Amino acid sequence: MVKTDTKTRILDTAERLFAQKGFDAVSLRNIIASAKVNLAAVHYHFGSKQALVHAVIGRRLRPINGERLAKLAEARAKAGRRPVKLERVLECLFLPLFRVQADPKVGPAFSRLIGRVLFDRNANLQKFMMSELDEVIPQFSAALDAALPGLAKEETDWRSHFMAGAMAHTLCNADLLAKFTGTQFDPRGYESTVRRLIDFTAAGFRAKVSPPTRPGKKK
Amino acid sequence: MVKTDTKTRILDTAERLFAQKGFDAVSLRNIIASAKVNLAAVHYHFGSKQALVHAVIGRRLRPINGERLAKLAEARAKAGRRPVKLERVLECLFLPLFRVQADPKVGPAFSRLIGRVLFDRNANLQKFMMSELDEVIPQFSAALDAALPGLAKEETDWRSHFMAGAMAHTLCNADLLAKFTGTQFDPRGYESTVRRLIDFTAAGFRAKVSPPTRPGKKK
DNA sequence: GCCTGATTCAAACATCCGTTTGAATTAAAT
DNA sequence: ATTTAATTCAAACGGATGTTTGAATCAGGC
Secondary structure: OOOOOHHHHHHHHHHHHHHHHOOOOOOHHHHHHHHOOOHHHHHHHOOOHHHHHHHHHHHHHHHHHHHHHHHHHHHHHHHOOOOOOHHHHHHHHHHHHHHHHHOOOOOOHHHHHHHHHOOOOOHHHHHHHHHHOOOHHHHHHHHHHHHOOOOOHHHHHHHHHHHHHHHHHHHHHOOHHHHHHOOOOOHHHHHHHHHHHHHHHHHHHHOOOOOOOOOOOOO | OOOOOHHHHHHHHHHHHHHHHOOOOOOHHHHHHHHOOOHHHHHHHOOOHHHHHHHHHHHHHHHHHHHHHHHHHHHHHHHOOOOOOHHHHHHHHHHHHHHHHHOOOOOOHHHHHHHHHOOOOOHHHHHHHHHHOOOHHHHHHHHHHHHOOOOOHHHHHHHHHHHHHHHHHHHHHOOHHHHHHOOOOOHHHHHHHHHHHHHHHHHHHHOOOOOOOOOOOOO
């Protein structure tokens, strides 16, 4: 096997281009030109562009989600009867996702891609992501609830939503940090990124719930 | 003026459709069909699709950014020599942006749109946004630094980044909250959304900075 | 060798895209 | 009423898109 498989060469190239420009902005012809394969090969191996998108995401996301659940299960086993500590739950959620940035076979491209997906409004893509996350979401939602006793479910949901936004933005736009602020970003240093993200979101989850603003308050 | 201006009808329709499906996924023909105007009218009034996108964003964002700066200046004047409190800074940043959700002339469409823009990788769009924010970013960045004495600039930058992600995700995907968790979302109740967002992000900004993980740590 | 199924290939398909054109229409000014 | 400018309109432009086709090439089993 001197040269890589056609199928995986399509997947690799598509992943890289999708991450750079987005799904809509990259055409199949862009992909096949860069991958040096025939146009029809895409439909032969995947069936459609939509299916290719799903394949690109699923190839990486499935092992990541598996690792997430395994780490959470391990943490739960180690915690015994006590709930897993909030920071540990977040670590199980973030680390497998950010770790691929340091994987030389993957690189930072997929991170940007997966972050972008969380903001995509394409109905098919959303449905696909929901199906990929159908184990992860309830498991981690329950773990967060357990780690935050006394916090109303509605508040936990909102704060999970905020956390997802911070995570997605960090995944796909971490390079903007340099542009806006001058602070450097090193994709190999994913551990410090995750540590900062955990610091921020854990404190956000634990924040005191301030009372609703009274309608009669002075402007 | 029984029927609205062609130009504003294009803007309104484009805003609604862009918010629903994204900039790339909406064609000019989708817009003119829904707005019931001629195709060439878009180029006559705006010049190009790119320019239309900028016009749609700028129309709403310019007043919002003006209001943000005005509120921040007011808060600074009231605080005198002391720095403006963190929660107040965040309120000046969030409130003008989320308030348009309750404006019957605007509705929740623009919120989704502006949240989406923050995640868009289009180079022209990013340049345009940078130019629209060239006053807001340094002003609020300085206010955050002042409200967080003792926090290293690098940490403030990272946490601003997390905050931007939480904000953007809330703006454009708040409706997903219902889908994922069942928690209801009422666009009229933007005040409680902002209050929750402030609670979360303010606590995140104030979080204790945990030390970097030692490389020799056990796996 | 030959056959069979899997894969690659160039070419074409129909459709959609943003943009341009030039004439028709409307509104305002003289 | 006539001239002038602003606006609308149908039609076409060149090019890009995802997808399909049918023949050519390759692989491995008999």
